[in-house]
Amino acid sequence: MTRPEPATAVGTGGVKRGLADMLKGGVIMDVVTPEQAKIAEDAGAVAVMALERVPADIRADGGVARMSDPDMITGIVDAVSIPVMAKARIGHFVEAQVLQSLGVDYVDESEVLTPADEAHHIDKWAFTVPFVCGATNLGEALRRLGEGAAMIRSKGEAGTGNVVEATRHMRAIRSEIRALSRMDPQELYAAAKELRAPVGLVQEVAESGRLPVVLFTAGGIATPADAAMMMQLGAEGVFVGSGIFKSGDPARRAEAIVRATTFHDDPDVIAKVSAGLGEAMVGRTTTDMPEHERLATRGW
Amino acid sequence: MSAPVGVLALQGNIPEHLDALRACGAEAVPVRRPSELAEVAGLVLPGGESTTLSKLLEAVELLEPLRERLRAGMPAFGSCAGMILLAREAIDARPDQHQLGALDITVRRNAFGRQVASFESDLAVTGVAGGPVRAVFIRAPWVESTGRGVEVLARVPGSVAGPASGKVVAVRQGPVMATAFHPEQTGDARLHDLFLRRVRDSVAAG
Numbered sequence: 027m028t029r030p031e032p033a034t035a036v037g038t039g040g041v042k043r044g045l046a047d048m049l050k051g052g053v054i055m056d057v058v059t060p061e062q063a064k065i066a067e068d069a070g071a072v073a074v075m076a077l078e079r080v081p082a083d084i085r086a087d088g089g090v091a092r093m094s095d096p097d098m099i100t101g102i103v104d105a106v107s108i109p110v111m112a113k114a115r116i117g118h119f120v121e122a123q124v125l126q127s128l129g130v131d132y133v134d135e136s137e138v139l140t141p142a143d144e145a146h147h148i149d150k151w152a153f154t155v156p157f158v159c160g161a162t163n164l165g166e167a168l169r170r171l172g173e174g175a176a177m178i179r180s181k182g183e184a185g186t187g188n189v190v191e192a193t194r195h196m197r198a199i200r201s202e203i204r205a206l207s208r209m210d211p212q213e214l215y216a217a218a219k220e221l222r223a224p225v226g227l228v229q230e231v232a233e234s235g236r237l238p239v240v241l242f243t244a245g246g247i248a249t250p251a252d253a254a255m256m257m258q259l260g261a262e263g264v265f266v267g268s269g270i271f272k273s274g275d276p277a278r279r280a281e282a283i284v285r286a287t288t289f290h291d292d293p294d295v296i297a298k299v300s301a302g303l304g305e306a307m308v309g310r311t312t313t314d315m316p317e318h319e320r321l322a323t324r325g326w
Numbered sequence: 327m328s329a330p331v332g333v334l335a336l337q338g339n340i341p342e343h344l345d346a347l348r349a350c351g352a353e354a355v356p357v358r359r360p361s362e363l364a365e366v367a368g369l370v371l372p373g374g375e376s377t378t379l380s381k382l383l384e385a386v387e388l389l390e391p392l393r394e395r396l397r398a399g400m401p402a403f404g405s406c407a408g409m410i411l412l413a414r415e416a417i418d419a420r421p422d423q424h425q426l427g428a429l430d431i432t433v434r435r436n437a438f439g440r441q442v443a444s445f446e447s448d449l450a451v452t453g454v455a456g457g458p459v460r461a462v463f464i465r466a467p468w469v470e471s472t473g474r475g476v477e478v479l480a481r482v483p484g485s486v487a488g489p490a491s492g493k494v495v496a497v498r499q500g501p502v503m504a505t506a507f508h509p510e511q512t513g514d515a516r517l518h519d520l521f522l523r524r525v526r527d528s529v530a531a532g
Contacts, residue, residue, distance in 0.1 A: 034447040034486055041444040044464045044511050048373045051337040070382055072337060072375040107420055108377050109441065131441035154442045288336055288382060
């Protein structure tokens, strides 16, 4: 995947993956207005995700969910000094071109929006702006990397306030990585076929025991303890969508989730910041969720 | 070296700095608490989000102990966000951003532009032998002005067009050094080695 670089170059794998490295150990928060973006920044978010409706509302409203209005995105870009991410529909490369032109720092090719292409994800190598993509398992993560993603987030089930799917996906990715590490090198070709992933990436993961990019968690994180559990399960950072601004006291909850992410291995700190946070978002169970309501099955 | 070297571990690119220090033979430990800061002979302030790091430093009550150690001459090395925090003044930062003031420099935050302008380049660094360093700049600052006593270690090459050309991107003042780029990103530990030499001198001087 490496190409010879000229003396000075923009949009290299190094600078794309590098920004995700700088976000490690941090919390990225969904915001729908400049005011919410400021609350997120004040609470210590490392970046904000600018979108028109949080996933819980997208779920409730139904219909087709698309890229946000450029005015709304630039309003948020102007309001904060931290990086701004924005979502494009799966396969909608023109929405991604628009987001790059607006100067967003990361594009999320997201299953939370309605997919625009049922066969092809965006060719992310063609862009200067880096991409983050969702994955439910290792094969899916590696397919996205093959297309040029520079950061992966486990999908979870956005807009539910229920961490169970995030847990399932993070455990799946991590245990599949461990399985690769234990294999004989000769077995990796068949493993690549099984995972439906590029063999070069499979070999790289087997060798290093980790993804070659940063792995965050997403989709259902609603409490400081949720965030800390995902970090202990091996996430390198946390996306929180509806969990903050659908709760009773967003500013305090945001700050508490940031602190619990930093001190994810210290139950005393998590206990302290979890106290008196007010109402968490109303969650919903996913076991009885009909197939067509599941966002994590979008993308492949 | 008897005492370990710390990496400020509140947020950001922490494992890569720990790895680079260990590759140079140092004992490296993460620092998140005042008690941990008290144990280290020097501190790396990693790349990350300077706004976030500034808030967390205050929230976990590390800000004043860190200022105190720096005033007492603890060696420190900041990359990118770390450089911004160590500076006396930062332009285009939030007004409530904390400055540690260990380097008499003014930095401009996100000076090169947003992420689409992030770049990498070969860079000659004073004090680093063996050819240029591959410097990775990510939403990086540059040094707008330096006070007396600040040694310039590197500038953006003149071949880079526009306002960035020739801007100062690595400095040292006494025991404190900083780079606008990320030496921890490339597996080249020569700048960490330069920093560790300063830590050893400081330990030897007692």
